[in-house]
Amino acid sequence: MHLKPIKLLTLSSLLFLSTEAIAQQSNYDYKAPFAEPFYTMNGNEYRSASGKPGPKYWQNRADYKIDVALNPEKKELTAKQEITYTNNSPDEMDFVWLQLDQNAFKKDSRGNAVIPLTNSRYGDKGGDFDGGYQIKSVTVNGQKANFLITDTRMQIDLPQNLKASGASLKIGLEYSFISPDYGSDRMGVLDTKNGKIFTMAQWFPRMVVYDDVRGWDTLPYLGAGEFYLEYGDAEVNITVPSNMYVVGSGELLNEKEVYTDTQQKLWDKARNSNATVTIRSAKEVNATAKQKAQGTKTWKFKINNTRDMAWAASTAFILDAAKIDLPSGKKSLAISAYPVESDGKQAWSRSTEYVKASIEHYSQQWFEYPYPAATNVAGNEGGMEYPGIVFCHYTAKGAGLWGVTDHEFGHIWFPMIVGSNERRHGWQDEGFNTFINGISREHFNNGEYASNSTVQEAASRLFNATLEPVMTHPDDMQERNIGTLVYYKPGTALKVLREQVLGKERFDKAFREYIKRWAYKHPTPNDFFRTMENVAGEDLGWFWRSWLFTDWKLDQAITEVKYQDNDYKKGAIITVANLEKIPMPVTLEVKYKDGSSKELKLPVDIWRRNSSWTFKADTTKEIESITLDPKGGLPDVNPSNNVWKANR
Incomplete structure (x- = not known):
C-alpha cells in the first residue's frame, strides 16, 4: 500500500x-543491500583487487590466415585456414577447443532444439534450413590430427603437448558451408533487385578462450548468448565473381587490383573529405549490376589486434565514404555499402554521416577508435556488430538508422576493444553500449534525435515481475526479457550511477580507466565493479547488488x-x-x-x-x-x- x-x-x-x-x-x-562481503573472492596475481589486470595477467593469442571463396549461386563458402595459436597460460595443453558457430544452423543442433515455434530471432527464424560445416581436413603443425565435434565445438587432440608460457602451434583447416538466408539476425543473404547481399559472420572456426577464470570456456552457441574470443591478427583473402564488391573488417590491401582508376581517385578524395563522397552511385549500380562476371577477383583484407573478422559482398552495393578525424590526429574512413532500395536523403544516404559522427564522438569521449575503416552494410539483420564493420537493416531510416548505426558502432568499444565474455555476461557489452548510446544521441547534430523521456517513465519496464536478474546468462533468460535485461536495465543502471550517485566527473574518469585498463583484454564483472569503486572512491556493492544481482524495485x-x-x-x-x-x-x-x-x-x-x-x-x-x-x-x-x- x-x-x-x-x-x-x-x-x-x-x-x-x-x-x-x-x-x-x-x-x-x-x-x-548493504550486506558484507559483496566480493566473495580476493584479488590475485592475475586480477588485482583494485580492478586492474594483475602483475601476472595473461591471455592466449590466435592469429588467422584464411583464403575463402564465395559461390553466390549455391550460397556456399569454401575456405582454407591456418591458425597460429599461442599459449601464454601457465598450463601445458594436450588438446585445444575451437568454436564452430555455423553448426548452430544444423537441424539437430542444440540451438535449434531450444528455439520456440514462433516469435524468435534465433536460428533460421523457423525455416527448414539444414546448415553447418563440412570439415574436409584438420592438421596440427602439418600433421593430420584427431578431432571430435560436439555441436558448435571442436576438440583437437595435439600430437605433442603445447608447452606453457609462450609456446605456439599451427592448426590447418579446410571446410565449407552453405550460408543461411537468415542467420540468427547476425548474418545472412538479402535479395535485392540488383543482386544478393551476402553479410558473412561467424563464418570461420575460431579458438575458444582459455583463461584464468574457467580454463576452456566451452559454452555452446545457442543463439541468445553472443561471443567470447581471443585477440590476434587476421589476414583474409576473399575470392568472389568479378562483378561483386567486397567490404570487410580492417584494411583493404589491394585497392588498385579491385577498383577502377576513377574509383581509386574517389577513394582518395573521400580520405580527405568531411562530406560524403560517392564511390559507386545508384546510377552505376543500376547500369552494371547485372553484367556477367568475367572470372573472379580476390579482395585482400588485414585487421590487427582483433577478436573477429566479418565481411559482405554484392553486385548491388552503392558505396560512399568520408574521413574520420581522431583525437590523436590520425584518420580513419567511414564507409557505407547499401542497395538502391535503401537510398534516400532520410535513409542510407546519411549512413556515412552517421558513422563518422558516431566514431568521432566515442573516440573523443572514451577511447580512440583503433581500425583503419568503419563500414556500415545494409543487410537483412536488425543490427549486428563486428570489428570495423556492422550490418544494419536495409529499410532503416531517419532516427531508426541513426540509432542502429550508433548502437552497432558503439560495440567497437564493448566488446571489440574491451573483450568481455558476451556469452555469459551479455549486459557487460550490450548494457554498456546502450548507456554510451544515450550520451551519443544527445550529442549528435545538436540533439537532432535527442530524447525527452525520463528514467522514471521506464520503471514499469525495468521492474516487471517476469524479469530475471541482469546477471542471468542470456541463454537462461526468457527471450522476451533479453532486450530489457541485457540492454536497457544495465544501460539505465549506468545512467543512474553517473547522474544520481557518482556524478558525471567521477563516473567518466572511472569508466575511461576501465576501458583503458581492459582494452584488448578479458575483464570479468568483478574487474569492472572493482575498477569503478577504486577510481571513483565509492563502495558500490549495494548498487551492483540492487540493480544487477536481484529483481528488486525502487519506491x-x-x-x-x-x-x-x-x-x-x-x-x-x-x-x-x-x-x-x-x-x-x-x-x-x-x-x-x-x-x-x-x-x-x-x-x-x-x-x-x-x-x-x-x-x-x-x-x-x-x-x-x-x-x-x-x-x-x-x-x-x-x-x-x-x-x-x-x-x-
Whole structure:
C-alpha cells in the first residue's frame, strides 16, 4: 500500500504544517543491500583487487590466415585456414577447443532444439534450413590430427603437448558451408533487385578462450548468448565473381587490383573529405549490376589486434565514404555499402554521416577508435556488430538508422576493444553500449534525435515481475526479457550511477580507466565493479547488488511534513521512506509560495540502517509543495507518493 499525498492545514493566524502519517507497508530490509562481503573472492596475481589486470595477467593469442571463396549461386563458402595459436597460460595443453558457430544452423543442433515455434530471432527464424560445416581436413603443425565435434565445438587432440608460457602451434583447416538466408539476425543473404547481399559472420572456426577464470570456456552457441574470443591478427583473402564488391573488417590491401582508376581517385578524395563522397552511385549500380562476371577477383583484407573478422559482398552495393578525424590526429574512413532500395536523403544516404559522427564522438569521449575503416552494410539483420564493420537493416531510416548505426558502432568499444565474455555476461557489452548510446544521441547534430523521456517513465519496464536478474546468462533468460535485461536495465543502471550517485566527473574518469585498463583484454564483472569503486572512491556493492544481482524495485515516498514548532521560519521537518528493496540517494525539490524553490539532497547512507528518515530542512518561507526526484532521474515504481502539496 502506498501513501497518498499529504496536505497542508491552515489554522487561524498560525501558519503551520500538520500531517497524519498513513501506515506504510515497507518491503525494505536495510541489511540486504548493504550486506558484507559483496566480493566473495580476493584479488590475485592475475586480477588485482583494485580492478586492474594483475602483475601476472595473461591471455592466449590466435592469429588467422584464411583464403575463402564465395559461390553466390549455391550460397556456399569454401575456405582454407591456418591458425597460429599461442599459449601464454601457465598450463601445458594436450588438446585445444575451437568454436564452430555455423553448426548452430544444423537441424539437430542444440540451438535449434531450444528455439520456440514462433516469435524468435534465433536460428533460421523457423525455416527448414539444414546448415553447418563440412570439415574436409584438420592438421596440427602439418600433421593430420584427431578431432571430435560436439555441436558448435571442436576438440583437437595435439600430437605433442603445447608447452606453457609462450609456446605456439599451427592448426590447418579446410571446410565449407552453405550460408543461411537468415542467420540468427547476425548474418545472412538479402535479395535485392540488383543482386544478393551476402553479410558473412561467424563464418570461420575460431579458438575458444582459455583463461584464468574457467580454463576452456566451452559454452555452446545457442543463439541468445553472443561471443567470447581471443585477440590476434587476421589476414583474409576473399575470392568472389568479378562483378561483386567486397567490404570487410580492417584494411583493404589491394585497392588498385579491385577498383577502377576513377574509383581509386574517389577513394582518395573521400580520405580527405568531411562530406560524403560517392564511390559507386545508384546510377552505376543500376547500369552494371547485372553484367556477367568475367572470372573472379580476390579482395585482400588485414585487421590487427582483433577478436573477429566479418565481411559482405554484392553486385548491388552503392558505396560512399568520408574521413574520420581522431583525437590523436590520425584518420580513419567511414564507409557505407547499401542497395538502391535503401537510398534516400532520410535513409542510407546519411549512413556515412552517421558513422563518422558516431566514431568521432566515442573516440573523443572514451577511447580512440583503433581500425583503419568503419563500414556500415545494409543487410537483412536488425543490427549486428563486428570489428570495423556492422550490418544494419536495409529499410532503416531517419532516427531508426541513426540509432542502429550508433548502437552497432558503439560495440567497437564493448566488446571489440574491451573483450568481455558476451556469452555469459551479455549486459557487460550490450548494457554498456546502450548507456554510451544515450550520451551519443544527445550529442549528435545538436540533439537532432535527442530524447525527452525520463528514467522514471521506464520503471514499469525495468521492474516487471517476469524479469530475471541482469546477471542471468542470456541463454537462461526468457527471450522476451533479453532486450530489457541485457540492454536497457544495465544501460539505465549506468545512467543512474553517473547522474544520481557518482556524478558525471567521477563516473567518466572511472569508466575511461576501465576501458583503458581492459582494452584488448578479458575483464570479468568483478574487474569492472572493482575498477569503478577504486577510481571513483565509492563502495558500490549495494548498487551492483540492487540493480544487477536481484529483481528488486525502487519506491521512495514522502510520509510526513511539518514546520519546526509550527513556525515555517524555523524550518521544516520532513520524513521520507524507502518502501521497496532498492536504496538510492534522495533528491527533493521544495517549492515556496513566493514562487522560488530549493533543492535538497540526501546520500544513500540514510538507508544503511533505516527504512524511513526524518530530517530538518533549513527553510524560512512557506512551502507550496515538495517533490521527490523532481526530474524523473530514478525509476520509482509509484511516483504518486513522491509529491506533497499544501492546502490553500
